[in-house]
Amino acid sequence: MAGMELLSDQGFRIDGRKPNELRRIRFKKGVFRQADGSAYLEQGNTKVLAAVYGPHEIRGSRSKALHDKLLINCQYSMATFSTQDRKRRPRGDRKAQEMTSHLKQTFDAVVLTELYPKVQLDIFVEVLQSDGGNYCASVNAATLALMDAGIPMKDYVIACSGSHLRDTPIVDMNNLEESSGGAEVVMAVLPRCEQIVFLEMNSRLHEDHLSGVMDHVMVGCKDIFNVLNQQVQDELCQKTQLDKLVTTG
Amino acid sequence: MFEPATEAKLADHCTLCVHRRGILTGQAGQYNHYVWDKSIPNVELSPLCSPNFRPGPPGEQAQVLSQNMDDLLKTSGCINFEDLCICPGKLSWVLHISLVCLDYDGNIMDACVLALVAALKNTCLPAVTVDEETGDIKTDPTTHTPLSVACCPVSTSFIVFDNNILLVDPTNEEEKLATGAVTVVAEGSNLVSIYKPGGTPLRDDQIEDCIDRALERSLEAARLIDDTLCSIDR
Numbered sequence: 001m002a003g004m005e006l007l008s009d010q011g012f013r014i015d016g017r018k019p020n021e022l023r024r025i026r027f028k029k030g031v032f033r034q035a036d037g038s039a040y041l042e043q044g045n046t047k048v049l050a051a052v053y054g055p056h057e058i059r060g061s062r063s064k065a066l067h068d069k070l071l072i073n074c075q076y077s078m079a080t081f082s083t084q085d086r087k088r089r090p091r092g093d094r095k096a097q098e099m100t101s102h103l104k105q106t107f108d109a110v111v112l113t114e115l116y117p118k119v120q121l122d123i124f125v126e127v128l129q130s131d132g133g134n135y136c137a138s139v140n141a142a143t144l145a146l147m148d149a150g151i152p153m154k155d156y157v158i159a160c161s162g163s164h165l166r167d168t169p170i171v172d173m174n175n176l177e178e179s180s181g182g183a184e185v186v187m188a189v190l191p192r193c194e195q196i197v198f199l200e201m202n203s204r205l206h207e208d209h210l211s212g213v214m215d216h217v218m219v220g221c222k223d224i225f226n227v228l229n230q231q232v233q234d235e236l237c238q239k240t241q242l243d244k245l246v247t248t249g
Numbered sequence: 250m251f252e253p254a255t256e257a258k259l260a261d262h263c264t265l266c267v268h269r270r271g272i273l274t275g276q277a278g279q280y281n282h283y284v285w286d287k288s289i290p291n292v293e294l295s296p297l298c299s300p301n302f303r304p305g306p307p308g309e310q311a312q313v314l315s316q317n318m319d320d321l322l323k324t325s326g327c328i329n330f331e332d333l334c335i336c337p338g339k340l341s342w343v344l345h346i347s348l349v350c351l352d353y354d355g356n357i358m359d360a361c362v363l364a365l366v367a368a369l370k371n372t373c374l375p376a377v378t379v380d381e382e383t384g385d386i387k388t389d390p391t392t393h394t395p396l397s398v399a400c401c402p403v404s405t406s407f408i409v410f411d412n413n414i415l416l417v418d419p420t421n422e423e424e425k426l427a428t429g430a431v432t433v434v435a436e437g438s439n440l441v442s443i444y445k446p447g448g449t450p451l452r453d454d455q456i457e458d459c460i461d462r463a464l465e466r467s468l469e470a471a472r473l474i475d476d477t478l479c480s481i482d483r
Contacts, residue, residue, distance in 0.1 A: 032352040034299045049351065051297045059303075075296065075304055080347045124297040126349075 006177055007165045014177065015044075019170040020216060022160075023133075025227050027141070029148040029235070035124075037149020041141035044174060045131035050141035052149040054121035070116040074104040076138060078127040099135060106139055106159075106188050106198045112152040121151065132174035133161050139188050139198075140224065147232070157197060158225045159188035162217035164205060169213045171220035185210075187217045191225035194218065288328070290318035290346040292361060299353035299421075310357075317444075318348065318361060321434060325402045325441045328369060332397055335377045340386070342374060355421035358432055362404040367474050371481075372396040401474060402436040403467035407459050409449045417462060431456065433463035437471070440464075 006014050013019065023044030032038040035051035042048075058065045065071060076099040080086055107123060123145070125138045139159035146153060161178070162171045162185045170177070178184060183205035188198035205213070236242075292314040294302050302308065307315070322328065333342040346368070348361050373393035379386055408419040409429035416423055424430075429448020434441040440460065445451070 032298075033354060034352055035297070049297065053296075053300055056300075077295065077297075079349055080291075080345070086345055122296065124295070126295070126297050126351075 006180055006182075007168060007170070011168070013170065015174060019165075019168045020219070022172045022220060022223055022227075023174070025140075025224065027144060027228065027231070029144050029232070035145075035149075037145045037147070037151070039141045039144035039148055041137055041144065043133055043137045043140070043172070045129055046127070046133050046137045046174075047129040048134070048137040048141045049126045049128060050138065050145035051124045051126075052122065052142070052145045052151065053124075054149070055116045055119040055151070056122075058118070058120045065118045065120075066113075068114065068117050070111065070113040071120045072104055072107050072111065072113070072123065073120055074100050074107070074123045074125070076100045076103055076125045076127075078130060078134075082127045082130045099138070102135060102198065102200075103138060103142065106157060107142065107146070109197045110153050110155065110157050110190065111146065112154065115152060130175065132176070132178045133172060135159060135186055136161055136172075136188075140228065144228065144232075155190035155192050156225055156228065157188050158191050158221040158228070159186065159198070160217050160220040160224060161186045162213045162220065164209045164213050169209070169216040171216050183213075185213050185217055187214065187221065189218060189221045191222045194222075288319070288322050288330075288344040288346060290322060290348065290365065291315050292318060292348045292350070292357075294350050294353065294357070298350040301353070314348075314357065314361060317358065318346070318365060321362065321402060321442065322346075322365070325400065325434070325436060327366065327398050327400045327402055327436075328396065329399065333374075336379055340377070340379060344372070353421065355419050355424045356406050359404045359406050359418065362402060362434065363470065363474070366398070366401050366403070367478065369396060370398045370401075370474065370478055400436045400439075401467075401471040402434050402441045403463075403470040404432055404434045405459075405463035405466045406430065406432045407462075409451065412449045415455060415459065417466075431459050433460055435460070435463045435467040437467065438464060 007019070011018060017023070025041070025043050027039060027041040029039045030037075031040045031049070032051055035053055037052035039050050040048070041050070055070060058071065076096050078096065103123065103125065111121070123142050125142055127134055127138070136159040139157055143153075143157045160171055161173050162169055163173055163177065163182050164170075165182060173184065181203065183201060183203040185201045185205070186199070187196055189196050201210070292311050294308065294311040294314075296302050296304050333344070335341055346365065348364060350357060350360075373395050376389045376392040376394065377386060378389065405417065406419065407415045407417050407430065408423055408427035409431070410416055410423070410427055412428055419427065427448070429451070430446065431451070432444040434443075443456075443460070445456075
């Protein structure tokens with residue numbers, strides 16, 4: 001029943017997008033002076049800030065230090081004004097802790113941690129306005145912030161969400177579509193090598209539909225990558241005053 | 250969805266202030282503790298804004314600032330709390346004010362006050378109808394009455410350096426090297442508050458100098474806020 005309102009007969013979604021159309025993405029790197037790297041990203045109405053501090057000496061207990069790898073410390077928090085109803089606990093509630101650990105797992109896999117043993121890297125993500133795709137926007141913003149901080153990574157990490165409505169896979173869901181109760185597939189990928197770093201699916205989805213949705217989400221991630229990479233390269237070219245950058249595939 | 254929000258940027262220091270409105274049932278028109286809770290400002294200094302802040306519950310600085318904002322709102326008279334009353338004795342609006350520091354470079358008090366005042370001026374309250382018999386509360390999202398903000402308090406902070414030099418609008422580095430500090434909150438030609446938390450003792454004429462400069466700055470800042478708010482469309 002919910003599928004009928006979320007996807008019209010003409011194939012348009014509730015906000016007028018086509019099923020495989022992404023929301024508008026705008027971002028800016030280097031928005032803060034205090035942080036080593038920072039980024040502000042908007043995906044539709046979801047607005048996220050990411051700040052990276054580090055690598056620096058371990059704060060707190062020395063016992064947490066990893067003798068051969070970088071320790072990544074993430075904190076995900078939602079501003080009290082980010083959702084329709086005022087959020088009572090910006091951080092520390094279960095959802096935020098789950099997100100925090102997902103972000104940590106994602107970036108642990110991508111950052112070249114062997115290069116910085118015994119030190120710590122902090123990634124802080126603050127959601128200013130939440131309209132679906134919080135994890136995706138957080139990952140994308142954190143990637144940009146890590147790039148701004150100069151932390152070596154294997155590739156961009158781009159995340160996108162997807163679902164299956166009325167036999168049509170859709171990508172980049174907003175809050176209404178997420179809370180409608182349909183299946184949600186969230187993927188974080190390395191777009192250039194097409195490898196999946198993080199994958200989560202919840203609610204019920206028929207196994208026949210899964211690979212279709214995953215393919216569409218992968219395409220969505222690559223589209224987001226193209227948007228982000230284009231602007232990043234343009235800014236770099238401007239700063240270094242090169243006509244174009246040498247790309248290695 | 251993004252309720253009245255303003256971002257105040259003082260050079261590298263950036264604070265975001267957002268209001269949320271809620272409806273509170275209770276006594277109105279009485280100067281008791283309960284009525285004073287009609288506005289709840291909260292300043293957040295998270296590790297996002299500076300490496301000086303640790304994750305966890307609000308530290309001393311954040312709590313002191315929240316209390317300062319609260320006192321400022323209540324004593325400066327910039328909002329008339331009677332305006333927030335919907336049904337005398339039964340229903341009133343509560344303003345939840347969140348001040349989030351995004352990038353910390355000193356002089357957070359000034360940035361917070363600026364953001365707070367600008368956000369208050371940007372606030373609109375929808376019309377509320379209460380059904381007398383059923384007690385049903387209905388808000389009409391299409392009608393917006395702007396909150397009347399009587400005045401525009403502006404804070405100016407100074408630090409004392411080397412026991413006799415006064416520097417206005419200090420950066421983080423300057424604050425760390427300061428031997429004393431003074432904060433003056435002024436509105437037009439009226440003084441709202443003066444705060445000198447210990448530090449180097451100052452003479453009368455130095456404090457008067459600070460007050461004069463604060464009064465000047467308050468006029469400029471008030472004009473800046475008004476110009477900015479006029480230029481956005483509501």
